[in-house]
Amino acid sequence: MSCGNPVSEEDSLMLRRTKYDKTRICGKCRTNVGNVVIRHAVYCKECFLPNITTKFKRILEPTINVNGTRKKGFKPTGNLCVGFTGGLGSTVLLDLISDCYYSTPTNEDVLKGGKDHPRNAGVWKKATVCYVEICNALPGTRDRTEEVRDVVEQYKHFDFLPLRIENAFDDMWWEKVGGQRSELSLKVDIGNEELVMIPQPIESRDPVAALLAYISALPTQTAVPSAIQNLVRLLLLRTAWSTDSSHLLLGTCLTSLSVSLISSISQGGGFVVREEAQEEWQPTVSSGSRRAIKVVRPLRDIGMKECAIWAWWRGLKVVGKESFLGGKQGIGALTKNFIVGLERDYPSTVSTIARTCGKLAPKDNSEAICLLCERPAQPGVQDWKARISIRSFADPGLASPPPHATNVVSNKTDDLSGPSLTPYLCYPCHTTLTSRSSRGSTASALVNSTPLPVWVAPQLDGKGIVEEWGSRKMERSDMKQSISEFLLPDEDS
Amino acid sequence: MSDSSESASVSLKIEFSGGLELLFSNQRSHKLKIPAQVPKTYGDAASDSDNKPADITFLIHYLRDNLLKERVELFMENGTVRPGILVLVNDTDWELEGEGDYVLKDGDEVVFISTLHGG
Numbered sequence A: 001m002s003c004g005n006p007v008s009e010e011d012s013l014m015l016r017r018t019k020y021d022k023t024r025i026c027g028k029c030r031t032n033v034g035n036v037v038i039r040h041a042v043y044c045k046e047c048f049l050p051n052i053t054t055k056f057k058r059i060l061e062p063t064i065n066v067n068g069t070r071k072k073g074f075k076p077t078g079n080l081c082v083g084f085t086g087g088l089g090s091t092v093l094l095d096l097i098s099d100c101y102y103s104t105p106t107n108e109d110v111l112k113g114g115k116d117h118p119r120n121a122g123v124w125k126k127a128t129v130c131y132v133e134i135c136n137a138l139p140g141t142r143d144r145t146e147e148v149r150d151v152v153e154q155y156k157h158f159d160f161l162p163l164r165i166e167n168a169f170d171d172m173w174w175e176k177v178g179g180q181r182s183e184l185s186l187k188v189d190i191g192n193e194e195l196v197m198i199p200q201p202i203e204s205r206d207p208v209a210a211l212l213a214y215i216s217a218l219p220t221q222t223a224v225p226s227a228i229q230n231l232v233r234l235l236l237l238r239t240a241w242s243t244d245s246s247h248l249l250l251g252t253c254l255t256s257l258s259v260s261l262i263s264s265i266s267q268g269g270g271f272v273v274r275e276e277a278q279e280e281w282q283p284t285v286s287s288g289s290r291r292a293i294k295v296v297r298p299l300r301d302i303g304m305k306e307c308a309i310w311a312w313w314r315g316l317k318v319v320g321k322e323s324f325l326g327g328k329q330g331i332g333a334l335t336k337n338f339i340v341g342l343e344r345d346y347p348s349t350v351s352t353i354a355r356t357c358g359k360l361a362p363k364d365n366s367e368a369i370c371l372l373c374e375r376p377a378q379p380g381v382q383d384w385k386a387r388i389s390i391r392s393f394a395d396p397g398l399a400s401p402p403p404h405a406t407n408v409v410s411n412k413t414d415d416l417s418g419p420s421l422t423p424y425l426c427y428p429c430h431t432t433l434t435s436r437s438s439r440g441s442t443a444s445a446l447v448n449s450t451p452l453p454v455w456v457a458p459q460l461d462g463k464g465i466v467e468e469w470g471s472r473k474m475e476r477s478d479m480k481q482s483i484s485e486f487l488l489p490d491e492d493s
Numbered sequence B: 001m002s003d004s005s006e007s008a009s010v011s012l013k014i015e016f017s018g019g020l021e022l023l024f025s026n027q028r029s030h031k032l033k034i035p036a037q038v039p040k041t042y043g044d045a046a047s048d049s050d051n052k053p054a055d056i057t058f059l060i061h062y063l064r065d066n067l068l069k070e071r072v073e074l075f076m077e078n079g080t081v082r083p084g085i086l087v088l089v090n091d092t093d094w095e096l097e098g099e100g101d102y103v104l105k106d107g108d109e110v111v112f113i114s115t116l117h118g119g
Helices: A046-063 A086-103 A146-152 A165-169 A170-177 A209-215 A221-243 A256-267 A269-278 A304-313 A331-345 A345-358 A380-390 A427-434 A457-463 A465-472 A474-481 B056-066
Strands: A036-038 A041-043 A078-085 A127-133 A158-164 A183-188 A195-202 A246-252 A279-281 A293-296 B009-017 B029-035 B037-039 B052-054 B085-091 B108-114
Touching: A036 A046, A036 A304, A046 A246, A046 A293, A046 A304, A078 A221, A086 A146, A086 A209, A086 A246, A086 A304, A127 A146, A127 A183, A127 A221, A146 A158, A158 A165, A158 A221, A165 A209, A165 A221, A165 A293, A183 A256, A183 A457, A221 A246, A221 A293, A221 A427, A221 B037, A256 A269, A256 A304, A256 A331, A256 A345, A269 A345, A304 B108, A380 A457, A457 B037, B029 B037, B029 B056
Parallel strands: A078 A127, A078 A246, A127 A158, A246 A293, B009 B108
Antiparallel strands: A036 A041, A183 A195, A279 A293, B009 B029, B037 B052, B085 B108
16 A cells, blocks of 8 residues: 555545444454444443443442442432433433333243242332423423323333423422522522622412523523533432432433533533542532432443443333533533544544543532532632623723623622622522623513522521621611601700 | 445345434434445545445435435534444444445344534
8 A cells, every 4th residue: 555646546545433443243242243332342242232231230330338338239329210301312321221220021930929029029119200481491392201201201200390490490499399488589699799688578479480580691602501401400410309219310411421421521610520530419508417419420431322222122212301502602512513523533432531530539629519509619700700800891000992782880898799609609599690691692672580490599597697687786876867757856956 | 256236235124222313313223225326435426437335424425415404513524433332233233344344235224323412
């Protein structure tokens, strides 16, 4: 083979490198001809399916028992909750859980003691599949609840529990899942970087209207999918808590995990990079001493290609889910395009992303929890932000604001007319609510009175903020002023 | 000597999954016939001297021009399927069969699966 001109010399065209190593024979059994290539390794159909099951169990099973071992069988401390989106990963997850932990042998001889004998019961006593419908956050998209119900009800061991994303602004739902009642309702001025909080008396509100007000107040296209993802996550966690679940399983596959890791880090979520893969959560305000919920992603070693092949060969119906990555130029969409392209051309790099992020840990621990996402919040973030960037067009360091900034608003903290939410937020949540695009804000005009999800206000009750609103000692001069018309004049004056 | 009309076309069964069917008249399964010999460069006029056997690259272009109803960019990119779309030929990954250079045979089943609805 020469290195000549491919146009004139046909032999000089370089041979394309194969996507698999060595031969087309299955690398596991070394007998059958391979059917699929996964990260340069060849598998036949008979070896591929058990390989997926092994990877799934290897992630999940060490988390089932409290001490991580399984010498005496699986004894989880609570029930199971599965987050289902209708997407490929969660469809595969449901099938794997059913197949591994709830499948009933049809041969009666195998069922010693009968099908209701504890020996033949599933690992978790109760398994709930939770689906959050997001169509009301994305006008124009269809409601897929019934399609999802049809898929879930094929599995007899699972209870289907549909939620709606507007539940995040629904006080009745909050009460139903055991949420602590707050004395005041909470709105916030998103137009002000300090996120001044505005107390409101508790009154009934339309959850859908509140949700749309929240979404439309967000400043950038990227903020919308981040906010929706956060709301869905908290809805699932609260539901898992209310169903006495010890485990919340999510169908994030390796490819999706790599996308969410890079996307989250791009938006300032580096401090919680470990929590993106696996975390333990319990409500900030809770009664009793129940153990935390383990949030596990058992498909995090299984790529999107493997999930698709599993779904095809098992004949699974995938409902699909809305793509809401914030438009073509949103960080989520750009990241996904990049990672999916990488997976096709350099498949091993995608697992490298997840593996490398799994080795990262923050330098300092933090006891603070973000009120919005209920994840660890890095301390000193606001001071750091103030030191490193010009964040306001009113900054004295700027000679003049750019042409498109027609309303330059002073952002001084002395103008605060109420407590600020900013100190109680983590970096990515604060960025989601306040970051401004260089092309101008996408937020609607009415951003100065934006509702917040129902779980935020109760967390402020113990921080003295509500007490400050509730009663405050007046100055002597103010007291005199308020009753001045009833005071008798001084005899000496 | 074989009858030339028998080798003039190749019958295929095409399946779409993972949401791709929405781009192809919302129909998952299609049966079609394509020419057995096609121009080396898609779009050129047929000639006796500059042909090649029909391969998957030709099939992808053919599907785009004859069955695809909308949103070409969701199916095809840079002369091949968009990243995130898997191709199986007779239940085998096309990466094992030479990808776009695989020569189609009569009765082949080609499946296109989109993985782009996440997990």
